Each structure stands twice: as structure tokens, then as C-alpha cells.
Amino acid sequence: MVSLNQTFDGPLLISAPGKVILFGEHAVVYKKTAVAASLGLRSYLYLENRNDDIIHLEFPDVDLNRKWKMSDLPHPLPYKAGHDDSHHPMDMPEDLKQHLLSLINGDDFENDSARERAALAFLYLYLCLVKPGESRGLNICVKSTLPVGAGLGSSASFAVVLSSALLIHFGHIMVPKQVVVEEKVQERSNEREETLAAVNRWAYKAEQVIHGNPSGVDNAVASYGGAKRYTKGEGFSSLQGFTSLRLLLTNTKVPRSTAVLVAGVGAKAKSFPLIMAPIMDSVQAISDECTHLFEKHARGEASKQEILERIEELFDLNHCLLMAMGVSHPSLEQVRTITSKHGMTTKLTGAGGGGCAVTIVRDVLNSKFVDTPQETIDNAVKELTASGFECYETSVGGPGVGVSLLEPEWNAATLCSATRSELEAVKEWRWM
Ligand SMILES: Nc1ncnc2c1ncn2[C@@H]1O[C@H](COP(=O)(O)OP(=O)(O)O)[C@@H](O)[C@H]1O
Ligand SMILES: C[C@@](O)(CCOP(=O)(O)O)CC(=O)O
Ligand SMILES: [Mg+2]
Numbered sequence: 001m002v003s004l005n006q007t008f009d010g011p012l013l014i015s016a017p018g019k020v021i022l023f024g025e026h027a028v029v030y031k032k033t034a035v036a037a038s039l040g041l042r043s044y045l046y047l048e049n050r051n052d053d054i055i056h057l058e059f060p061d062v063d064l065n066r067k068w069k070m071s072d073l074p075h076p077l078p079y080k081a082g083h084d085d086s087h088h089p090m091d092m093p094e095d096l097k098q099h100l101l102s103l104i105n106g107d108d109f110e111n112d113s114a115r116e117r118a119a120l121a122f123l124y125l126y127l128c129l130v131k132p133g134e135s136r137g138l139n140i141c142v143k144s145t146l147p148v149g150a151g152l153g154s155s156a157s158f159a160v161v162l163s164s165a166l167l168i169h170f171g172h173i174m175v176p177k178q179v180v181v182e183e184k185v186q187e188r189s190n191e192r193e194e195t196l197a198a199v200n201r202w203a204y205k206a207e208q209v210i211h212g213n214p215s216g217v218d219n220a221v222a223s224y225g226g227a228k229r230y231t232k233g234e235g236f237s238s239l240q241g242f243t244s245l246r247l248l249l250t251n252t253k254v255p256r257s258t259a260v261l262v263a264g265v266g267a268k269a270k271s272f273p274l275i276m277a278p279i280m281d282s283v284q285a286i287s288d289e290c291t292h293l294f295e296k297h298a299r300g301e302a303s304k305q306e307i308l309e310r311i312e313e314l315f316d317l318n319h320c321l322l323m324a325m326g327v328s329h330p331s332l333e334q335v336r337t338i339t340s341k342h343g344m345t346t347k348l349t350g351a352g353g354g355g356c357a358v359t360i361v362r363d364v365l366n367s368k369f370v371d372t373p374q375e376t377i378d379n380a381v382k383e384l385t386a387s388g389f390e391c392y393e394t395s396v397g398g399p400g401v402g403v404s405l406l407e408p409e410w411n412a413a414t415l416c417s418a419t420r421s422e423l424e425a426v427k428e429w430r431w432m
Contacts (some may be wrong), residue, residue, distance in 0.1 A: 006171045007131055011048040013410060013426065014168075016160035016401040018042065018146040019153040019221040020247060020358055021349050022311075023290050023318050026265050026325055027283035028215040028232060035239065035290050036217050037227040039152060040394040043144040044423050045161035046415040047169055050137035057122060058141040060416050061148045064115040066104070070137060074099050076127045092124050092209060100124070113257065114149065118142075121206040122162055129166040129202070140165070141412040145420045147390075150251050151350020155258065156218030159206035160401050164199045164432065168403070173198050175403055176430035196432055199223050199401060212259045213266070225400030225431075229291055239291065241298025243307065244397060246361040248339075248377065250346070251390040252331035254354025261351040265325050279321050286318050308362050312345040315360060319347035327352030334387060335359075342380040344372060402429030 017038040024034030050056070053070040074096060092100075097120070104119045122140070142161060146154040167173045173195045188196070203219040217230040227242040269276040293310055296302035319336070322328060332348045335357040339346045349358040359380075362372040381391045404426055 007134070008168050008171060008175060009049060010405060011046065011410065012165055012168060012175075013404040013415070014045045014047075014161045014164050014401065015042045015404070015423075015426070015429065016157040016164070016222045017153075017225060017398060018144075018157050019218055020249065020396060021151075021217065022245075022358070023287045023314065024217075024230075024283055025348075025350055025352070026262070026322065026327060027280045028217050028230065029213060029262060029265070030269065030280050031232050032280050032284040033229055033231045033287040033291075034215070034217045035227070035229055035287050036221050037239075037242070037245075037396040038221050038225040038398050038400060039146070039396060040398055041144075041146040041152065041392070042423075043142060043146060043154065043157035043161050044415060044418075044426075045140065045142045045165050046410060046412050047138060047140050047165045048412060050139055052137050053135060054137040055126070056137070056139045056412070057119065058139075058412060058416050059115070059118050059143075061142070061144050061154075062114040062118050064119060066119065068103060070135070072103065073123070074127060076130050076132065092120075096124075096127075117210045117259075118158065121159060121209040124209050125162055125166050125202060125206055128205070129170050129172060131170045134170070138169075139412040141415045143415055143418065143423070145423055147251050147253075147356070149255060149257065149355070150253075151258075151348070151352065151355035152249070153218040153222060153350065155210045156203065156207055156214075156222040159203040159210065159219055160199060160222040162206055163202035164401050164403070167198055167202060175405065176432050192432065196223055196400070199432065210259070211262060213262055221400070223400050223432075225398055227397045229287065239294050241294035241296070242397060243294070243297060243304060244395075245311075246363040247393075247396060248344075248359040248361055248381070249349075249392045249394065250335045250339075250357045250359065250384050251392070252329070252335060252354050252357070253388065253390060254329055254331045256329075256351065256353035256355055258351040261327050261353045264353075265327065268326055276325070279324055283318065283321055286314050286321075290314055305362075308360060312360055315345045315347040315358075322348055322352055329354045331389075332357050335384065335389065338383050338387065339380055342376050342383075344376075344380060399429070399431045402431045404429050 018041050019036045021036045028034035054067050056067045058065050100123050146152050148154045200223040207214040215232045220236050227239040228236040230236040336346045339359045344359050346357045346359040
């Protein structure tokens, strides 16, 4: 346990989930509502102090392994722990950005935007949050079980583990007092609410560095977990009556960048404002319809079967609107064709342009009429895999960011070389 303003010296292992957007991607940037849920796939960060003044970053997922002397970094940005940080610059000053880019892209370092953005996001948060007069260096490693740059919110879960680690390490927030059992995770004290709000705000700043113009839905889900309805400027609420959904995720492995796709939709909205506005309004109506469906389910007025049938129709409608926004891709259409041959409905998820698609699996117990038989799913997965795609079945709606202090044998190298099953075996999370 630490008190505010005091650095936390122990090593930290932190994890935060990715997300699946069920409805509303892109439109959410334009203040329409999105519906999203956390995934079982997560990013993991290990942080420890060093005895010298070196900052050592290892981000194996983007092939980054870099060291800087603290004395070579620009001066920290003024920030006092515990103060209202809403005044803090939301956008990184341009001269600072250029300075950091010149440090990141040394002669020996080939320019790569994935690495560059990851390192830039880290350095920006570090300079904002480092304690004045700090002289000790850090080892930091981040590794994810999420595919990076594929629409499942790896950037937001990366941003959330970075912001949590730096906020805790430099004493701006406290390590959660105790292990909270997963079922009680949503019952937060005011103190925990404040802590999470700080994590979420700083993660948004890192997302801004990576994305340019994020809505904030991804970092909210990565921070808080669960299933959420989110509107930019208004915040989020839990989805009343959300029932566990069985989803199949398919990664087309076609690389794309959220920043580029969001900018593309922005250009279209500027060129065709009268056409794009009603498309965005239709997405709002889809998210509202989904919310009402779950609310009806909570009141016992809609069966799971009805929900799944309606959601399939809404998936189709939302995908077609995303196609009109210009963010589908032939590979995503191929996933839709293959799954529809097997009687299942698919939409793109996240920024699109490649990346992942989400397919709804009908799993209503005792109702043979609507169930998707396991054999059908297996056949669809076989066909998708044969087309070069990768499929994941994962849980949705689990907890948000958590801290583990219970792995004394860990170090940065352990995390860098850990397998997915070793990461998923860490159980003693203190959910924030
Ligand atoms: N595990 C990670 N290690 C380092 N950087 C990461 C990691 N995960 C995400 N990122 C950063 O986020 C970017 C991907 O973000 P984005 O294009 O929004 O796709 P996604 O849908 O996965 O969020 C990467 O290029 C990288 O800069
Ligand atoms: C397209 C968008 O709605 C979601 C992007 O998600 P991802 O980075 O593709 O996982 C952008 C945003 O909400 O910030
Ligand atoms: Mg992202």
C-alpha cells in the first residue's frame, strides 16, 4: 500500500483487456453511441526500478527494444500529483513531439509507425507523470495476447497498462488494497472510481498519440471492463441486462491503422456532410435498439432467442453502414460470405479496413431450433482458417485493469518470453 505522492518501489505486473465493438465504431467518434464489451484477450505490462538512470523499453509485439539515458530525455512536463489534471495539455506540443521522434528514430532505427507510436505514447506519458527529481531508471516490458492493429483495441489496452503503471509507480494513485472477487468488480468505492477515472483519462492521452482522434470507447472498456454503452462527451453506462454472448472473432490478418481509417471517414464526412449525417444517425438508432433489447431482457420481456435474432439483423445493418463509410475490405466481405454460408451473421469490428470481424453464435440452451450446432461452427472455422484467417473464441464482459504483486520470480525478461498460457495462468489480480 502506498500513499499519494510517494513512488511505489515494488515491481508491478498489470493487465488490461481488449474489446469488441458490437455496434457504433466510427460513428462514436461523431458523438453517436457505441456498444462494446471487454475481451478475455489482454495486454500485460511489467515494470521494475533499475539501479542506474536508463529507461529500457521492450515491446516485443512491435519489435521494439530501446534504451535512453534519463538525462537525454526532454524536461518533464509540469504536472502535480493529486491536482485536477483537466488543464494538462491534451495534445502533445508539436516541438516536443519532434524532439521525441528524433530520439526514437535514431540512425540505427528504421522508421516504423507501430513502434514509433508505441514509444511516443510511452515517452509522452512518462514525461507527464514522472516525479520531479526522479533519478532511477526503469525496465518496462509490454506483451499482449491480442493481435496488434486488428480492431480488438490493442492500442487502448496498451495505453491503459502504461497509464496505470506510471500513475502507480510515481505515486499519483494507489495500488488496489486487496483482491476483489470478479463478481464484485463493478461495486467500486468512490476512491476506486477516482483511481480508475485517472487511469482512463491518461490512457486517453496515450490513445490520442496512437490514433489521432479517438472517441474514448476503447480505453473506457479497457479500464473498466464489462459491457458498456458509450457516447463521447457523455461517458458510459453499463449495459442493463447484458447477457453473455458467444462470439467468434476472425482476424483477416490484413494490416491496417486505426488512425488512417478514422481520418478517411473524417474526409468523407467533410466531403458529403448531408449523406454521412443520416448514416451516423442510423448507427445511433442501431445502438439504441440494442440497448432496448437488453433492457427488455432484464425485465423478462425478451427471450435470449429474440435478442440473438434481432442482434443478427442489427449486425447486418451496421456492417452495411460501415461499408458505406468506406471501411470494409474484400477480406472482411469474404468472412461474411463464408459465415453466412454456414447460417451465421458477421460484421466488421473496430476500425475495419482489414483486421477483425465478429460473428454471433446462437447458443440458446434447450432450443434446438435456433442453436448453432458445434459442427457448424467447426466447419466455418475450418473454412476460414483454410482461407488464411485466424479465429478466436473468447469470453466477453470480464474485468478491466488489474494489478498483480504476487509473482516475485518475474522480471521484464520473463514477461517478454512468456507464452499466452503462462500469461493467462496469472490469477491473483487486484482489480482496480
Ligand atoms: N502490445 C503492444 N506493444 C506495443 N505497442 C502496441 C501494443 N499494442 C498496441 N500497440 C500500439 O497500438 C498500435 C495499434 O493500434 P490500432 O491501430 O488502434 O489497432 P488496434 O485495433 O489493435 O487498437 C500499434 O501500432 C502500436 O503502436
Ligand atoms: C474506429 C473506432 O471507433 C474504434 C477503433 O478501434 P480499434 O483501434 O480498431 O480497435 C475509433 C474510436 O472509437 O476511437
Ligand atoms: Mg486502437
